[in-house]
Amino acid sequence: MKKTIYVIAFSILFLSACKNDKKQTESHDASMEETNMHQQDEHSSMDNSSMQGDLKSTTEKNSSSSEIIDAYLQLKNALTEDSKDKAAEAGNKILTAFSNFDMTKLSDEQHMTYMEIMENSKEHAEHIIKSPIDHQREHFEELSKDVNDLIELIGTDKTLYVDFCPMYNNNKGAMWLSETETIKNPYLGSNMPTCGNIQKKIN
Amino acid sequence: MLFFFLIVFVGIQLVPTNHNQSSVISKTEFNNYIVVPKNIQNILKNSCYDCHSNNTNYPWYNKIQPASWFLEKHINEGKKELNFSTFGDYSKRKQKSKLKSIINQIRDDKMPLKSYTLIHRNTKLNELQKKEVIEWFTKLKDSV
Numbered sequence: 038m039k040k041t042i043y044v045i046a047f048s049i050l051f052l053s054a055c056k057n058d059k060k061q062t063e064s065h066d067a068s069m070e071e072t073n074m075h076q077q078d079e080h081s082s083m084d085n086s087s088m089q090g091d092l093k094s095t096t097e098k099n100s101s102s103s104e105i106i107d108a109y110l111q112l113k114n115a116l117t118e119d120s121k122d123k124a125a126e127a128g129n130k131i132l133t134a135f136s137n138f139d140m141t142k143l144s145d146e147q148h149m150t151y152m153e154i155m156e157n158s159k160e161h162a163e164h165i166i167k168s169p170i171d172h173q174r175e176h177f178e179e180l181s182k183d184v185n186d187l188i189e190l191i192g193t194d195k196t197l198y199v200d201f202c203p204m205y206n207n208n209k210g211a212m213w214l215s216e217t218e219t220i221k222n223p224y225l226g227s228n229m230p231t232c233g234n235i236q237k238k239i240n
Numbered sequence: 241m242l243f244f245f246l247i248v249f250v251g252i253q254l255v256p257t258n259h260n261q262s263s264v265i266s267k268t269e270f271n272n273y274i275v276v277p278k279n280i281q282n283i284l285k286n287s288c289y290d291c292h293s294n295n296t297n298y299p300w301y302n303k304i305q306p307a308s309w310f311l312e313k314h315i316n317e318g319k320k321e322l323n324f325s326t327f328g329d330y331s332k333r334k335q336k337s338k339l340k341s342i343i344n345q346i347r348d349d350k351m352p353l354k355s356y357t358l359i360h361r362n363t364k365l366n367e368l369q370k371k372e373v374i375e376w377f378t379k380l381k382d383s384v
Binding site: 154157160179183186 | 331332333334337340341344
């Protein structure tokens with residue numbers, strides 16, 4: 038009997054603990070943004086020297102990547118505006134864009150890498166759809182690498198800029214792709230909209 | 241009233257749950273796939289494997305409903321996100337993503353889940369453990 042009461046007490050504790058969980062992480066997220074900005078950094082910033090000068094590169098003129106890139110840019114722009122909801126919307130578009138992508142035009146070598154990029158990107162998009170904004174940004178960082186690799190793999194007919202902000206994530210820095218020459222930072226948003234420089238111009 | 245509660249409580253014990261236990265240790269298990277130092281291994285096994293592997297260590301109260309249901313839900317969702325038992329099956333790209341995500345989750349105290357560390361006190365990572373794990377995973381991530 039005594040044991041049963043313990044068990045009941047435990048279960049109730051467990052139930053209430055689970056309910057609290059979400060709230061706690063959310064308020065934590067909100068405070069994260071501030072602390073992130075003020076934290077002293079132990080790591081030196083990434084080597085920036087290689088990024089100077091306006092590197093130009095051309096890719097194969099391929100429009101089949103356009104829907105994915107457009108959805109990605111929509112996400113990027115939502116994050117520059119600090120809009121979690123618009124970012125989530127764009128996350129959905131990214132999922133659709135990957136589903137619509139015509140894989141039959143890929144070569145055998147491209148196919149493997151494409152599949153990996155797609156699988157990874159979709160997972161990031163799913164997180165972006167359901168997460169608070171700083172977690173959206175963490176996944177956006179990874180997604181940016183995927184989209185950049187996709188462009189290297191199959192090309193684009195768009196003119197794009199590869200930007201890099203050395204301050205994000207405790208001065209570890211992060212890259213993103215943009216359709217405009219002016220820097221608008223998606224990682225720090227309105228806190229620091231101009232952080233970043235152009236690493237490379239595509240097309 | 242108490243009687244009623246007891247009946248319900250006993251009743252729900254009869255609802256079956258799947259136990260997440262497997263005796264097969266796969267070649268692609270994190271530990272076989274990558275050389276993991278003992279101290280990191282212990283931390284992961286103790287604090288993460290219950291929800292992120294094919295082997296959950298079930299203390300007695302986790303076999304009891306409704307605790308068992310909640311754990312089952314966490315295991316299903318947790319394994320979908322990250323399964324140490326099949327880590328080597330992920331593409332390199334996905335491995336890198338997951339390693340990064342592990343670092344972020346631990347840094348931000350999001351993992352292990354709070355609802356879990358509340359009951360399993362000894363699974364919460366202290367600052368030293370966090371530092372060790374993050375440093376090790378950061379090195380690993382850069383080498384994948």
